[in-house]
Amino acid sequence: MNISTKLTVVALSTLTVTACLTAKQEPGGQEQKNQQLSAKASLESQGIASKALWPKDIHRVEKSKLLETRIDTLIATMSNEQKIAQMVQPEIRSMTVTDMRQYGFGSYLNGGGAFPNNNKHAKVGDWVQLAEDMYQASIDSSLDGSTIPTMWGTDAVHGHNNVIGATIFPHNIGLGAMNNPGLIHQVATATASEVAATGIDWVFAPTVAVARDDRWGRTYESYSEYPAIVSRYASEIVSGLQGEPGKDQFDSEHVISTVKHFLGDGGTVNGKDQGNNLSSEQALIDLHAQGYFSALEAGVQTVMASYNSWHGSKMHGNKSLLTGVLKDHMGFDGLVVGDWNGHGKIPNCSNNSCASAINAGVDIIMVPDDWKAFYHNTLQQLSEGTIKQERVDDAVRRILRVKLRAGLFDNPSPASRLANNDKHIIGSQAHRDIARQAVRESLVLLKNNNNLLPLMPRQQVLVTGSGADNIGMQSGGWTISWQGTGNSNDDFPGGSSIYDGIKTQVSNAGGSVELSTDASFKQKPDVAIVVFGEQPYAEYDGDISTIEHQPGNKQDLALLRALKAQDIKVVSIFLSGRPLWVNAELNQSDAFVAAWLPGSEGNGVAEVIFSKANGEANYDFVGKLPFSWPKSDDQNELNFAGAKNQTANYQALFSYGYGLNYREHVLVSNKLNEQSHLQSAASGAEHSYGLFNRRPENNLEFYLADAASPELLVTGNYATTPGSDNLVFDSVDWKKQEDTREFTWSGNASASVYLKGEQHIDLTELDLANGQLVFDVKVSSAPDAAVFLGMACGNNCAAKLDISKQLQALPVTKWQQMAIDISCFSQAGLNPGQITKPLIFESSSAAKFSIANVRIAKGGQGSNCSLSGN
CATH class of the missing domain: 3.40.50.1700 (Glycoside hydrolase family 3 C-terminal domain)
Known part of the structure; x- marks a missing residue:
């Protein structure tokens, strides 16, 4: 019997004796206990937490009277416009340096796939320059009257993974397999160094979810199903990113850390992302909160609210957990940041308006696109009393506290910091050696x-x-x-x-x-x-x-x-x-x-x-x-x-x-x-073949082509045919983020977009089973000439059909489903057993339409080759 088991037995024995004594001394004791348990269960069913179960005052960061006095002075000079601006976080694709100068946002971010100048291959210097420009705009008081420095946040979740040439470490699940806290500290330290080298101040990491259902799309962001590993790692990562207190914390090679996503994202029903966690409060503590406890003890400065619900209560709006437990009871004095439009998922909220999230305890609202409307709506809610002044002041106090602790007021600007713009830091051999060791041990x-x-x-x-x-x-x-x-x-x-x-x-x-x-x-x-x-x-x-x-x-x-x-x-x-x-x-x-x-x-x-x-x-x-x-x-x-x-x-x-x-x-x-x-x-899957569902499937990729360029791999969210605008490719939202691809033909010359993979696809069985090419389509601008839909089975093996009349007949801006039998293509000379391009759109006409949910499925009539739509 090991020590922990002995301790558990002793504790259970003590509880048993206490319960017996209570029942003997107070005849109504058990009934009262049952009533208390019933009341607790009732609160849980509403997504309301009980503070008594949680550890108290574990955010071990020494408060500085001098720092708090400095915050008091700053807040006293700030207008409500300046305060609300501190609480709004836009994204670089929807804001400019001029916007920063005008509003003085407290922070901003780059989401996945966002780069300086929208250039995937931006150099280190480009990242530093954007950081410098935003910093200088934020301290420029000419328009907004504020000199408070902004801070840039990024999702560096396995290295500085947005930057070309950076060291990409194994994802968390692999790091969990190595179970080496010392090495994970080195991984975090190396990541912080590379992030700091690009002028960025703040990392949205680590993720400390404990995944319970492996169907969850974020399972690889979880170190383990066993919370002890997550707990051991969380403190090491936080200290690796932020530095050691009293030693190198927040020096030029360290950044602000965020522990996420608070709380229970790894335990949703059926592993559904952004779903509902029905765990008891004790299970929430025992399984899903362990990483937060050690991260708070290590002095993490920011916590990100989660998309998921707990017993139906959205975490972005859960005041009992965000304020009651995290801030008041556990003593967290840093800031809570929302996730990407997470506030908009709260009932009666939208992306551009949500007092409920602020009142629940979210201090910075991540509102990537609708930031302007959100800013003005929040100001209005403050003036009307929907949001109290003390809540706004508390949020701003927390934001300023983090910035002052991190040295943002006193450090040089991004372009002048010691580590910045050092090309030898990004992807350095020392960092790659750490990553290589992590690979071996994972x-x-x-x-x-x-x-x-x-x-x-x-x-x-x-x-x-x-x-x-x-x-x-x-x-x-x-x-x-x-x-x-x-x-x-x-x-x-x-x-x-x-x-x-x-x-x-x-x-x-x-x-x-x-x-x-x-x-x-x-x-x-x-x-x-x-x-x-x-x-x-x-x-x-x-x-x-x-x-x-x-x-x-x-x-x-x-x-x-x-x-x-x-x-x-x-x-x-x-x-x-x-x-x-x-x-x-x-x-x-x-x-x-x-x-x-x-x-x-x-x-x-x-x-x-x-x-x-x-x-x-x-x-x-x-x-x-x-x-x-x-x-x-x-x-x-x-x-x-x-x-x-x-x-x-x-x-x-x-x-x-x-x-x-x-x-x-x-x-x-x-x-x-x-x-x-x-x-x-399984049997249903045998009669379908996915081509595109929010992203290309089955090893396929999108390509563009015209006379000037025979083939261009689409490597981002946006692309055009090289040297021309014959065809513009864009990723847009329908039901979910970037679940649709939009094609715009200029009408200047013929151009095509198609899906292609390295291996051929055998559709013989689906062809014989009356298979169809099926997709959802929305016409924004109908064509005035031919638009071809086709497939190819090699350079000299293809079939295409003109679908312009069908596109012209569809109602504009409304989604419809379109389908065509595979046999129509095979009758036109296609070999269904050797498909290299299962989807081709080609036109020289000016047109604009979007597609989603492209697949090949059983269900055709096998009769004529007219297109069907509904």
Whole structure:
């Protein structure tokens, strides 16, 4: 029996004795206790917290009388306009330096995929220049009368991941697998240094969610399903980002940290992003709040409110937790910042107006686009008394306190700070070495039958799979772009793909390596290393309905089977943001490595799976599962947490904490159950093929083309045909953020937009089953000439149909669904078994329309080839 177990037994025994004594001395004691529990449960059902259960006064930051006096003086001189401006946070794509000079915003941010001058390849100097311009505008009192410096916040969640050339560390789930608090401190310190080098003051990290349902799209932002790891990490990350109190805190190489998302985002029903958490208050404390306790003890200065609800109460409007528990009871004296338009999700609120969030305790409202209306509406609510003056003054006091503690009033401007504009800091070798070590320690060896690993490097090696030479895929979401999509290896200067690392190991030893994406080869290999897994995603785009990998579209499994059919040994490197049901893929693998999302230093993978020339391992596997690995596809919630909050009848394929090393000899069955428990979902998936749903699916990407440029990969949210405006491509919102693609043809010349992947798509079965190309469409400006919808199966194999009449017939600005039978294309000469471009729009007419939810589904009539719409 360990010490913690003994303590638990003693505590339970004490409680039992106390309860007996109370019941004996007071006949009505148990009834009173039941009434208290009933009252507590009633409060919980309304999303109201009880302070008594929470630790008290744990935000251990020494208050300075001198600093508080300075704040008093500042507040006394501020107008209400200046105060409200401190509480409004716009985004750089919807504001200008002139706006900053006029309003004097307390802060601003760059969201995922936002860059200085809207230039994805902005240099370090461009980031510093924007920071300098905004800073100088904020202290310019000529228009707003304020000289209070602004602060810039950014989502640097696994390195300075918005900046080209920065070091991209493994996502949190991989860092959790290494379970190394000392190394996580180094990761945070390196991240802070790179952020500070671009003139940015504030990082929206760490995320301390404890994910409970692996279908959640943010599972990879969680270090573990076990709160103890999250708690140990949170304090290390905060001190790494902000620096150590009394030592290097908030010096030129450290930044302000934000612990997020408060509270319970990892425990929503069915793992739905922004959903409802129905945990008891005690479970909220035991599971979801542990990272906040250690972060507060480490002196974190900001907390971000969460999108999710607790028992139906939106966290952005939950005063009992934000003010009652966090600020009043736990003693947090920093600021609470809202998430991207999170205030707008509160009942009776909108993106441009929400007194409820401010009254609940949100001090800075993140309102990226509607900031001007929000500013004026909040001023009106203050004058009407809907928001009290003391609440505004409290919010401003907290904002100024954080700024003064961080030295923003006294430090040099961004362009003059010591670390800024130092090109040697961004992506430095020292930082890449830390990332490379993190990659090595994050790898978890699930299977190594017959001790296939480590591989001798001096042999014929085939490297294949969609992730083999794909730094964007191995980095995942929140990497350069918001979703992590649209990136090529050229966008990671100084980085290395997994193939790069393998090639180095093999070539240096005198072996031979061949790369392919489809398992083809010129010379039969001694071993095949297959790198496959999830495509990048972020937030709700990553929510899934089943934990089965590639349900109904087993491209990766087909590749593995093709290799095994040729009696080739297979090493699988699985890239994912969560554990997934991969029994079939495991059965086809001699060795299987969970590599998570390792980031820009893919060479760290090869250093572990290959040996030295003498057969001795370079590095052993040390990673252990931070999440339980499912044995069946219905184990969405599979959580080990000791004796507390563990999933009932816990039966994992690989338990929490599992991970082989080279000293262990474990034989994993090649006959794991491959039968899905979700037959209805699986059978339905077999009759559909996704092309675009908020982002391209199935390894597809958007391209533009015209006569001047035969092919341009769309790598961001906005693009035009090179050297012209023949076709403008834009990402816009319909039901969710950036869930729609809008195309605008100028009418000057012919141009096309299409989806294309590296591997061909076989639609033969869907063609024979009366499959249809289906999509939602909204016409903004109808064409006056031909608009072609088509598919292609190679350079000289294509089919297209004119849909201009159908587009002209649709009501303008209203969403409609359009469908056409696949057989219409095959009748026109398309080979449905060799599709390279499953969606093409081409026109020389002036036109503007948007598409969403593009897929190929069963349901056509198989009769004529007229388009259907409704």
